Amino acid sequence: MGLVVQKYGGSSVADAEGIKRVAKRIVEAKKNGHQVVVVVSAMGDTTDELIDLAEQVSPMPTGREFDMLLTAGERISMALLAMAIKNLGHEAQSFTGSQAGVITDSVHNKARIIDVTPGRIRTALDEGNIAIVAGFQGVSQDKKDITTLGRGGSDTTAVALAAALDAEVCEIYTDVDGVFTADPRVVKKARKIDWISFEDMLELAASGSKVLLHRCVEYARRYNIPIHVRSSFSGLQGTWVSSEPLVRKQQQGEQKVEQAIISGVAHDTSEAKVTVVGVPDKPGEAAAIFRAIADAQLNIDMVVQNVSAASTGLTDISFTLPKTDGHKAIGSLEKAKAAIGFDSLRYDDQIGKISLVGAGMKTNPGVTASFFEALSDAGVNIELISTSEIRISVVTRADDVPEAVRAVHSAFGLDSESDEAVVYGGTGR
Ligand code: ASP
Ligand code: MG
Helix, strand or coil: CCEEEEEECHHHHCCHHHHHHHHHHHHHHHHCCCEEEEEECCCCCHHHHHHHHHHHHCCCCCHHHHHHHHHHHHHHHHHHHHHHHHHCCCCEEEECCCCCCEEECCCCCCCCEEEECCHHHHHHHHCCCEEEEECCEEEECCCCCEEECCCCCHHHHHHHHHHHCCCCEEEEEECECCCECCCCCCCCCCCECCEEEHHHHHHHHHCCCCCCCHHHHHHHHHHCCCEEEEECCCCCCCEEEECCCEEEECCCEEEECCCCCCCEEEEECCEEEEEEEEEECCCCHHHHHHHHHHHCCCCCCCEEECCCECCCCEEEEEEEEEHHHHHHHHHHHHHCHHHHCCCEEEEECCEEEEEEECHHHHCCCCHHHHHHHHHHHCCCCCCEEEEECCEEEEEEEHHHHHHHHHHHHHHCCCCCCCCCCCECCCCCC
16 A cells, blocks of 8 residues: 555644544554655644734734744644654654755745655655654745745645655545535535546636645646545545546445536635726726736736727726735826826725636536526626636625525536535634
8 A cells, every 4th residue: 555645734633632533543544554644734723823923013924934933833733643643552753844855935925845855754654654744834945944835835735745755645634525516614505526627626726715725736736646635524535636537435446437517616705806997998008007916916817898988988997806915906006097097996895706617618508608697597796707718707796605606506406405515613714
């Protein structure tokens, strides 16, 4: 049997009981003959609490010291987990990201992994240990400073280690039974997906699905590492995310599954809409607006330009971006107002985005029509639309999002007849 990487999220190790429960599960995998590497997140809401604490001593903490602080969360859980495993009579050693060989660039608070040199992990495994690694952190290649990978980054640590160690699977243990056809916190009838392709999973993650981070899936696809998302609270099979339509069942071995036309419905209420009002309808205007945004290092999501009114020759341009970047965007546009020559700016953070994702929509006519019909039947007004080959997204009022998600989910036959989706823990943040 091969090497497995298991990642446990904060809600799975929220307290001493959780840590002991997870330790038992890890020991099971070891007893089944696997070499086991565990990546662990900070306990419960520790990371949020550390951020709150930092904000109390400094208004906008960032950079080196902030990373140093946040990585403490994962150090606590990794050491406790190693102790719990030893208490069960098995050998375990914990390692910081740096010790595990997670090398990053030097962009504090959102570093990218550029190399993984897991020599110490290999040695620990060869000596019969279970290796526990602190997620979400690394060390910068040039300055040798401690870095973090951005919120939720432990998943990326797990996949990166799985790739570097040539693991047979990266198991992501969380507080739900897998990837669902919609957020089970919103849609009670959401269904667990047995298998989903990297491509559809990437679109879901980009559209607001929080179960796996986009960057983690991107990494897994690049190195072709199958991910198994499952609950640490139940013994159930979860969701396989891989290039091949296969699920591995404990008893029957591998089983081929059919690809669904629609993988799921994702939603996102973390974005805001900026409208630039009264833009002269002539070449170079959109370029000037988005250059101002780009120069402020901001990423945008959707863009629409309205038809210009013939009488005035003016048009409106709207775009969406993360709410957290809203102030910066308005600031940089205000600064460039004279040069661009628009009338005014409108800022709206009461919007939500609903996306339908599935590779099957490429070859099935009528998906877009049914999507809009479902929204119309639910009385939901559409403000912006954008599409890719395997996704349709709309922006609506934020208040309409739960109802709209449920309507679209039903319209595409995704509702489960039986089991209500279970959320075992966590605050969903
Ligand atoms: N503890 C970090 C966070 O809460 C990393 C993670 O959970 O993956 O963002
Ligand atoms: Mg967390």
